[in-house]
Amino acid sequence: MAQIPFKAKPIENPVGNALGFIKVLDDVQKAIVALPGVPSEMKVMLETPFEYLHIKEQKGFVHLFKTYGKDEVKIDEILKDIDKKTLNASPYGIDIYIWDSNDLFLKNKIKVIKERLGSLIYSEDETSMEEVVGKLLKEKGLTLSTAESSTGGLIASRIVNVAGSSAYFMGSIIAYSNQVKENILKVSKENIEKYGAVSEPVARQMAEGVKNLLKTDISLSDTGIAGPTGATPDKPLGLHYIGMGIKNKTVVEKVIFKGHRNDVRLRVSQHALNMLRLYLIK
Amino acid sequence: MAQIPFKAKPIENPVGNALGFIKVLDDVQKAIVALPGVPSEMKVMLETPFEYLHIKEQKGFVHLFKTYGKDEVKIDEILKDIDKKTLNASPYGIDIYIWDSNDLFLKNKIKVIKERLGSLIYSEDETSMEEVVGKLLKEKGLTLSTAESSTGGLIASRIVNVAGSSAYFMGSIIAYSNQVKENILKVSKENIEKYGAVSEPVARQMAEGVKNLLKTDISLSDTGIAGPTGATPDKPLGLHYIGMGIKNKTVVEKVIFKGHRNDVRLRVSQHALNMLRLYLIK
Incomplete structure (x- = not known):
């Protein structure tokens, strides 16, 4: 379906059907390089144009810190004397490129930033939170389950994104309805009636319920109002309770995340995984 | 943290902190328009530069068909006599822009394409598969549950992406380990031993198990090998069994999807939701 411009050099694609090309423009020192949009196909085809045009790829000295726990204004304040940096905010936290x-100067900056940010840093390369957590669980030989309401399987789905996750992840109960919370996770009807489905006691019982049912060492749970509706006078949009069942106890954190429904849910999943990470590195 | 260039016109952001600007270049009929990368913030700020520069947004006559069920080569063949079209392939299927x-010519093309593609088309705008399915479930007053192994909560998570999904979605059992399949979903140990966890009987029992347990009208299930490891001589990478429990019966489809682990899982989730869509529009 692709047509290559007149006098352009085609770039072969060893992993797919889409073609690429290099077209050197006649009148200026410029070239058009066209490559497929699929990242996995593009990556393997990237070498050819660099070679053909005798351009060296500029690797430079760059370092990445992926952080979770403080917003970009606070991170910027902590690192205000560090020059040559870019902060990238997303529901996963703040990524810092320096x-x-x-x-040598870069190495020194890295050292200073590590000291200042400590456990806010969860990764120093493109490794995701679920990979970091998976590695820690594997090392410690611990198993995990989740009980999700607001995130509706997002936490589980992120965990199984990691190849080899079947070694530590047993499964999850997505208790989107109160019936499932009561009948399967054994959350008490009284708690739901007294405190509501979005409450500290329900998050606690969800974490404990799934931990017992799936017989795991650790469990994560969440219940909340992702929006756009469902808020009440005393329970604002974005309110979530995130539970973590560990040895002999269950901790619950209350968070309020603003934003679009799916961003909120991503943030909740990241917060839950980060709670687990902080527990595992203690 | 943002600085606006000299003599640039700032663009106010009513929904966030990031600023934008318009900088008209002196020597050429060109302008630089800078807007935040966050789509929800960018969208509301897009009007200002168009107005300020007296440019009319070119809407044109474009129509979108989102399809699932045939690959782009087959779609291209079916529509080979239709000009001015672009096919966009992704794990969600083939999107066709014409x-x-x-x-008038466009309206005629739309009519022809609809006749030829029929139920391959699941949407004629940006509506996602999970929104289409959600709308159908709501209209018919049916409830849904899922039992996921390979997709690990991805199907559930996509379903709850849709605001209002609590009306029809009850929950899910993510049975990543065989223990959860046996103990909670009541998949028989004999089936797992005889046919393996990735098999037609197991997908069937998973769909039936979750439908009984969560007391829903319909259920979806999947079990498969997403990769990169886990293949056996008679079970290739990408092999999946996708089950759907409906009134008085359960259907199971066997699919083999090639590609990266997470692409495969996306395809499986899309296939499962499409099975449900085809059942609901019958």
């Missing part, structure tokens, strides 16, 4: 033309 | 400078 660079320097001098490798 | 356009024409003449509204």
Whole structure:
């Protein structure tokens, strides 16, 4: 379906059907390089244009910190004297890119940033939160389950994104309805009636229920109002209770995340996984 | 943290902190328009530059068909005589954009394409598969549950992406380990031993198990090998069995999807939701 422009050099695609090409423009020192949009196909085809055009890829000295726990304004304040940095905010937290033309200066910056941010840093490369948590669980030989209401399987789904997760992840109960919370997770009807489905006691019982049912070492749970509706005078949009069942106890954190429904749910899943990470690195 | 260039016109952001600006270049009929990357913030700020620069947004005559069930080569063949079209392949299926400078010609193309593609088309705008399915379930007053192994909560998580899904979605059992399949979903140990966890009988029992347990009208299930490991001589990478429990019966489809682990899982989730859609529009 693709047509290659006149006098362009085709770039072969070893992993797919889409083609690419390099078209050197006649009148200026410029070239058009077209590559497929599929990242996995593009990556393997990227070498050819660099070679063909005799351009060296500029690797430079760059370092990445992926952090969770403080917003970008606070991170910027903590690192205000560090130059050559970019902060990238997302529901996963703040990614910090720092660079320097001098490798030694960069190394020094890295050291300072690590000292200042400590356990806010969950990764120093593209490793995701679920990979970090998976590695820790594997190392410690611990098993995990989740009981999800607001996130509706998002936490489980992120965990099984990691190849090899069957070693530590047993499964999840998605208790979107109160019936499932009561009948399967054994959340008490009284708690739901007295405190509501979005409450600390319900998050606690969900975490404990799934931990018992699936017989795991650790469990995560959440219940909340992702929006756009469902808020009440005393329970604002974005309110979530996130539970973690560990040895002999259950902790519950209350968070309020603003934003669009799916962003809120991503943030909740990231917060839950980060609670687990902080527990595992203690 | 943002700085606005000299003599640039700032664009106010009514929904966030990031700023935008318009900088008209002096020497050429060009302008730089900078807007935040967050789509929800960008959208509301897009009007200002168009107005300020007296440019009319070119809407044109474009129509979108979102399809599932045939690959892009087959779709291209079916529509080979239709000009001015773009096919966009993804794990969600093939999106077809068609356009024409003449509204009447476009309307005619739309009619022809609808006749030829029929129920392959699941949406004619940006509506996602989970929204289409949600709307149908709501209309028919039916409830849904899922039992997921390979997809690990992805189907559930997509369903609850849709606001209002609590009206029809009850919950899910993510049975990533065989213990959960046996103890909670009541998949028989004999079936797992005889046919393996990735098999037609197990997908069937998972769909039936969750339908009984969560007391829903319909259920979806899946079990498969998403990769990169887990293949056996008679069970290739990407092999999945997708089950659907409906009134008095359970259907299971066998599919083999090639690709990266997470793409495969997305395809499985899309296939499962599409099975449900085809059943609901019958």
